[in-house]
Amino acid sequence: MSKQTRPHRNFYGRLKGKSLKAAQKRYLDEDLAALSPGAVGWEENPDRRPLDLPGLFEGKPVWLEIGFGGGEHLVHQAAQNPDIGIIGAEPYINGVAMLLGKIRRAGVENLAVHAGDARDLMDVLPAASIDRAFLLYPDPWPKARHHRRRFVTAEHLDPLARALKPGSVFRVATDIEDYVRQTLQEVPKHGFKWLANAPQDWRRPWPDWISTRYEQKALREGRTPHYLTFVRE
Template sequence: MKNDHAAAPENTAPRRNFYGRRQGRPLRENRKRLVEELLPRLAVRLDGVALDPATLFPGKTGVWMEIGFGGGEHMAAQAAAHPEIGYLGCEIFLNGIASALAHVDAGKLANLRIYPEDVRDLLDVLAPASLDRLFLLFPDPWPKARHAGRRFVNQKNLDRVAELLKPGAEFRIGSDDPTYVGWVMMHMSRRKDFAWTAERSGDWLNRPADWPASRYEQKAIKQGRKPHYFIYRRI
């Protein structure tokens, strides 16, 4: 019997505990085709050795990475606006990957690669000081206190982020969840290796001009939630 669900390319990294869905509703035929044909050409696979992401983008002037790109709207817009940059997007939810592939296909984007597995495996092998910008936009806030350990923003992950970002590189975080906003501010205020660039409230309550909106962000605004936009600079 034919399997109606497209599958992402296999990865050799061992699986960790992962909380969340890997796939939602069945993919439409055109999205299945993109997963089967385009994703293998863009997917980053790990072979257990250190990876300098610059090698994925010959001739580019820098590398930006997005953790959990959702439907890929922000990622595709940034890649299109900055063809001189190599853009590495990470997402494990297959429906989001398929949506992002549709954006890549429509925009004929040639400066974008995708890691379709648990981002922690990728973070483990990336070379130090190899990223020029990192995005963590509207991650799952895990609002219940007993689930706080599942939030990406924690001191262990932030230690690794600090290692991966070049001096002067930006770490951008977006959230519309009040609990997560407070969580980010608490954890980032403890860091001596990051400087918050905001000088006034408008700097983090209004989306910067060079920060393309995502579908999730627009949905949050329509539902009455207020997004916050944090930009931290690696010292």
């Protein structure tokens, strides 16, 4: 493609929910390839061999964020913690595009992206390889008949528990009271213990917190954030 038709390199940050044009998608694919942990899909890795995380992040501890949305928390954590590597999973392609703009502006290099379902990524994470996981404002699935689609079900929690190191922390933020109920009921059944008062009580965000786009929307609409901390047993 000629220089004239090449999209502005900051276009990712200005999408604001618009659909990606074909040219933008092409550059997104190129940028994503550079950040991808690789060998996540069935085609590249039919045997589901575990990812080489020490190779990917030079042996640093590895954190995982599931459903990073626009990527504000993911980039914030990467920038604040240069001595860790962090992987984000998000299937919403405009969210991935927004993340790429933020990565470019922040200049962080300790971050990898899986632009897809977190379940595919968890399939190829080595057992006991992850030091911290974040599930921030997961899709609420409010209708009772859809509760089984929520992340806090065996289908997701078992592979997550397998990937996390014993003693590692799993943080969940949600503004939906029924999601709090299901989280407190289900997560402890899958090898986690709820730390009711550590390091803070559920009403207060973690000390290293940055508010996410979804949290801002929840606050504007009068809902109460809940910050739940679990430890992998």
